[in-house]
Each structure stands twice: as structure tokens, then as C-alpha cells.
Amino acid sequence: MVFLFRDKSIVNIVFLVLLGLLVHLHGFTVPITLVANNQDGWFAYLLNQYVKGAFESAGFFLYLVVILLQAIRLNFLLAEQKMFPNTGYTVAMTYMLLTGLLPQWAAISPALMANFLLIWIYIKLTRLYNHPAPKTLLFNIGLLVSITILCYHPTAILIVVVLFALGIMRSFKLQEWFTLLMGIALPFYFLASWLYLNDDLASISQFLPKIVLELPVQKLSNLEMAGLFAIVLVLLAGFFSWQQFNSRLVIQMRKNWSALLVMSFILTAAPFVFAHAGLNAAILCLVPFTAFVSASFSYPKRLLFPNFLFFVLIGVIMYNNWYLVKF
Numbered sequence: 001m002v003f004l005f006r007d008k009s010i011v012n013i014v015f016l017v018l019l020g021l022l023v024h025l026h027g028f029t030v031p032i033t034l035v036a037n038n039q040d041g042w043f044a045y046l047l048n049q050y051v052k053g054a055f056e057s058a059g060f061f062l063y064l065v066v067i068l069l070q071a072i073r074l075n076f077l078l079a080e081q082k083m084f085p086n087t088g089y090t091v092a093m094t095y096m097l098l099t100g101l102l103p104q105w106a107a108i109s110p111a112l113m114a115n116f117l118l119i120w121i122y123i124k125l126t127r128l129y130n131h132p133a134p135k136t137l138l139f140n141i142g143l144l145v146s147i148t149i150l151c152y153h154p155t156a157i158l159i160v161v162v163l164f165a166l167g168i169m170r171s172f173k174l175q176e177w178f179t180l181l182m183g184i185a186l187p188f189y190f191l192a193s194w195l196y197l198n199d200d201l202a203s204i205s206q207f208l209p210k211i212v213l214e215l216p217v218q219k220l221s222n223l224e225m226a227g228l229f230a231i232v233l234v235l236l237a238g239f240f241s242w243q244q245f246n247s248r249l250v251i252q253m254r255k256n257w258s259a260l261l262v263m264s265f266i267l268t269a270a271p272f273v274f275a276h277a278g279l280n281a282a283i284l285c286l287v288p289f290t291a292f293v294s295a296s297f298s299y300p301k302r303l304l305f306p307n308f309l310f311f312v313l314i315g316v317i318m319y320n321n322w323y324l325v326k327f
Helices: 011-023 042-080 090-098 110-126 134-151 153-169 174-197 201-207 222-246 251-267 281-298 304-320
Strands: none
Touching: 011 042, 011 090, 042 090, 042 110, 042 134, 042 281, 090 281, 090 304, 110 134, 110 153, 110 251, 110 281, 134 153, 134 174, 153 174, 153 251, 153 281, 174 201, 222 251, 222 281, 222 304, 251 281, 281 304
């Protein structure tokens, strides 16, 4: 099945839509939910205010459109950077498959919407290497990170990501680090000024993330354990395939992969360090995870192992939706 997505053809978009329908087949019988806590940021407020009313009738199709757009955008980005030897749709295929591994990911949530901004941040990070005007780019990255945090508070961990990425992409220059931090701080400065002028500075805590060390879930269900096992399995396979070919890449591509690797490890901590983030916040990891898992589908010349991983993921997804196929 993997060969269908290794070609660069418009027909692959149709295959992606069909794959999304297969992965989220449960959406035809069990409504896709909207999970948004207003305390998590502006995305939650906007979803509750403007989307929730029409969600019951169009929730499933809205969810499919969101994940399809993110999958295709990430696929085009990594293809443009030539991160893989072939320019197909295996990245988009991987993203669609991974969204079906955990029940918490089959929902419209602020974390899912934040992935649009996360992809945008990664695009800008990859442009840092040998950029002619790095200060302007760094300031824009800082602004984008700050806006992302205001939209979804658990993305505050992105501050650590961009600081590490800057250290990877460029040699140390104090002015550049200061420019990045200034870009991050500026929206919060304006927000605090506006609240102060309105004599409401005490409410600024509503716009800041609440750091609380806690487990995402108290007890894992069988579905969650199966999904996490599948994620770990395909990630290990992806890391192995990526490591074999990483030494053959040019320096800029290695730095891009290093930024994704840092992003993978740091974003994994988001469900554990923010209050009530839960496994919904773990969907932020899909952006870097997809790149590495895609390596196990894109790099091997023989399709035996990629097809094996594909059907393992399909098997776990079918197990998660067993009530639909058991008859």
C-alpha cells in the first residue's frame, strides 16, 4: 500500500482523503467531539464561541479537512526542503495514520489547531541557516511563538524549542538571541500595557500558561496503550532509517533534522508540565514525529518493511474501532 503514496501525483490527494475516511471511520457512527477549555487560550475561546454551534452537523468533515490540510502542508514543506530522496506523499500518509492512534486525537481541539502555527514556526526555523537578515527573521519567529502561546497556552514549551533551534542553526551571537527574546516578550508587553490602562492587570494570569507537573492520564486504557505502543514502534523504526541516511545529507538538511529532533523531545513533555493538558496536548508532537516516522516509509528501497509498518498501524487503528469491524 505504501507505493501508492510514493508517487508525486494529484491522484494521491484522493488516496489521502480515502485513507482519512478509513482511519476515522468511527466518525460516521460516533460524533467527533470538540474539546476546548476557555482557560487554554484564544483558540479555545474561538472554537467555543463560533464553531461549537455548527459542530454537531459538520464536525466530522471539519476534522477531516483540518488534518488533511495539515498533512499536505507538512508534506509540501519537507518535500521542498528535500528531506527525503523521493518527493511523494508518504509524509501526508503518515500524518493521517498517526491521528488515528489515540482516541484523544480524534477531536477538534486547540492543540490540533495549534499545529498550523507549529508548522509555520518550523518553516521559519529552517530559514535561519545562512539567512541574509537573521535579526528580522528571529524577531518574527519570536512574535509567532508568542502569538501561538496566547492561542494555546501549553505551546509555551516552544520557547525552549526555538532557543535550542537557534543554537543549532547559527553560531552564538548575543544580539540575535536578544532579538528572539524581544520578539517573544513584545506581545505580552502590549497585553500587560492594555490591561494596565484598563485597570485590569490582575487578570493577566488568564493569558499565561499554568505549569503543573502531573500525569496526562491516571490510568491508561487498552486503546491508549495500543496506540502508544504503535507510536513508539514506528518512531524507533523511523529513527533507525533516518540515522542510516543522515550522514549522506548536506549540512543544512542535517540541521533541519536536528531541529526536528529537538522539537520531538521537548514537545513530548507538554502533556506532563501544563495543567489539564492531557493527551490532547500530545498531538503537538505529530509534526516532528511524522517527519521521522516517514523516514521508515520513504528511505527503504524495498517495500516489505514499510508495508509491514503500514499494516501494523492499520491494525491498531482497527483495534481502536473494533466495534465497527467486529461483525
